[in-house]
């Protein structure tokens with residue numbers, strides 16, 4: 545019998561909710577600040593980590609955008625990406641669909657192409673080194689305008705064969721999904737998949753807008769859907785994937801403690817929930833730590849953990865054949881390690 549922590553590490557899984565800029569560890573932040581001669585408001589790595597105490601999403605976002613200012617060159621984006629993929633591979637991630645926030649960079653004068661070339665180099669390296677496949681999801685910053693989102697979509701045009709979908713992140717409350725109805729419709733017309741953060745801090749009505757106005761293929765977070773039984777039943781009935789991020793929810797005070805996290809309730813309600821790390825450098829753990837913390841706190845056993853991993857492949861944007869192949873390997877792993 546495989547012990548629990550080892551079982552989780554070895555469990556083949558996909559990560560579906562990861563902001564690559566949120567994987568920038570303080571050590572690399574310092575190295576890049578020095579390499580690029582960028583000033584950051586911290587003297588030591590410990591000082592940076594001590595600043596990672598948040599009472600809500602906006603507290604975090606202010607620090608997260610400041611941290612991203614050290615990213616200047618293609619090599620910086622590549623180094624950040626490969627550092628994430630190395631850690632993800634060590635946690636049993638075999639496929640990752642990662643978010644990036646181009647506006648955070650283009651608004652500082654960094655070319656869209658620089659961001660793309662760097663991330664794609666890291667992705668190619670991860671596949672060669674670990675066999676870890678990945679896809680890119682371009683997120684629009686929802687605190688910025690619809691016009692700015694359209695400008696970003698235009699910049700992405702030459703790269704659309706390398707971008708799988710678009711998403712919506714940043715400050716949720718006050719920036720409902722309907723603000724981006726037209727840009728999401730334009731993205732869909734280009735063949736892109738659609739995801740959106742909704743119901744992290746925002747109300748269930750924002751989740752409904754993401755479903756009915758944006759027409760999302762996958763729901764990021766979605767926790768507050770549980771406040772609406774009709775919505776919850778609909779998400780379960782339609783097999784909508786929720787990309788849940790337990791340690792993020794605790795760090796941003798969306799749940800009081802990991803002991804009160806609703807991940808087990810989500811599974812009981814029949815939701816296709818997955819476990820992900822969101823911004824692991826800021827929230828205190830990569831995907832394996834999120835699985836372990838949630839499992840211990842909520843008493844998840846091997847069957848529930850296997851369901852979460854299974855959901856991660858079912859909810860991915862891989863082809864049906866690729867998903868089927870991952871599920872065969874997952875089932876074999878679960879059987880061997882029961």
Ligand code: HPA
Pocket residue numbers: 563566601608713714715741744792822823
């Ligand atoms: O957890 C998040 N929520 C919203 N926007 C974000 N941008 C990075 N992480 C997040």
Ligand SMILES: [Zn+2]
Pocket residue numbers: 561563713741764822
């Ligand atoms: Zn997120």
